[in-house]
Amino acid sequence: MTSTTSPATATDPPIGGAGPARIATIGAGRIGSNHTELLARHVPGAVVAAVADPVDGAAERLAAAVGAGFATTDIDEVLTSSDVDAVLITAPARSHAELVCRAAAAGKHVFCEKPMAVTVDEADRAIAAAADAGIVLQIGFNRRFAPGFAAARRAVDDGRVGTPQLLRSLTRDPGPWKADPARVPQWTIFLETLIHDFDTICFLNPGARPVSVHAFADALIRPDARDTGHLDTAVVTITFDNGAIATAEASFSALYGYDVRGEIFGSAGMATAGGGRTSDMTFYGADGIEIDTARRDTVLLHSAYVSELSAFVDAVRSGASAVVGGADARTALQIALAAIRSVETGTTITVDEVSR
Known part of the structure; x- marks a missing residue:
């Protein structure tokens, strides 16, 4: 020590x-x-x-x-x-x-x-x-603590979106992707990347329970690693018991920067959140239009990281319950495990199957 x-x-x-x-x-x-x-x-x-x-x-x-x-x-x-x-x-x-x-x-x-x-x-x-x-x-x-996503959830809670019908969440890590596929644990794209998107979709569709999952995944960035089981690109479709249908997608290599977005469309309106911009400045020059984008999650989501840690500290000091707890983690994990099984079988998997 x-x-x-x-x-x-x-x-x-x-x-x-x-x-x-x-x-x-x-x-x-x-x-x-x-x-x-x-x-x-x-x-x-x-x-x-x-x-x-x-x-x-x-x-x-x-x-x-x-x-x-x-x-x-x-x-x-x-x-x-x-x-x-x-x-x-x-x-x-x-x-x-x-x-x-x-x-x-x-x-x-x-x-x-x-x-x-x-x-x-x-x-x-x-x-x-x-x-x-x-x-x-x-x-x-x-993402629950990022200002845009929190505002989108308030739009749902306030009834401005109406009845949720379609949801979308995506994560695209900044490229070019240079990691060694052999050092990436199997199913990372579902368990460690898309797990955020699964939680985001549930967050934006409060009170609804995920029912079924169908996933597609491949090694499109490193096709030479496909035979080892490596996956770097995925799309997942999720249905909920309130009738809403969601899609989540992930890629390990977005050449333009780190990109995180969410969307909820309902009977009364739509709310979107996220993106890759580090500021709202747009530069117009001889070479065209430019915006600054983040190359790290710790840059793009800096305020969200601070806010989630602040919420934890507040809960510890006050004795309050956590804002996002173990049950939320369990639900997102169930979706991830259903997505893995869907890729393995090529079929739609019910969330109850992985729970059992």
Whole structure:
């Protein structure tokens, strides 16, 4: 373990009083580093108490950058620390459910990046562990906190859209895509990319239950990797019990930048949200019309990341329920698993099938 000093962690009172929420990060990779720095610099009422990562040096570097109380390669050191009120789980996706259960057993509140789990059984265990422990469990579905998507949901809640009929959500990662397909876990496009779109569609169609899923996916960016099971492009159709029909699509390589959009069409109107622009400036020049686009999710969705972390901190400090919790993660996961089975079988899959 490498320790660093943090006056706030050393002197502030524990949660439940007027003091800040003392949060430890588990996983010091790209998104863990982003979230930790946002907590340290942009979220009032929070301090970074610790950073844990099994990779030598990773936790120490991030802890030093944000002035965390201590850094360690031992996750249990964080979970047993009396200086930690809550944890931010940003480790690899397939470890999320286990870490949620371990954190809950230790009495730590949890913010978990998506997906919360990769099987329904795992999701149920994580939800039950959080409920039994009485902790806050919030999932990192950031689009709910983006201003445009939140406004679209208000348009639904206010009745301006009317009865939902058609919905759409898309994620296109910035290109050119240069990753090694062999290092991308199988079904990543559904479990880690489109999982956001599945949640977005459910968010924009509140109260409705997904019924059936049909998915198409291929390796169009790296067709040479198709035989290994790699998938980098997908379209999913989802039907809901209120009659609405939704489509979700994803690509790993949009040459023009990071692109996230949502749409809900109803009997009384339509609301759209998102895009790839980093500002509303449009430049008109001799070479044509230009706009600035984002090349990272952490740039395009900066305010959403800050808002979701702020909501988590507020819930921890106040004892309120999470804005987006385990049940939401379970629903999005069911759609993802149905999409995977649809690709495997070439058929439409009911959500009840994957639940069983």
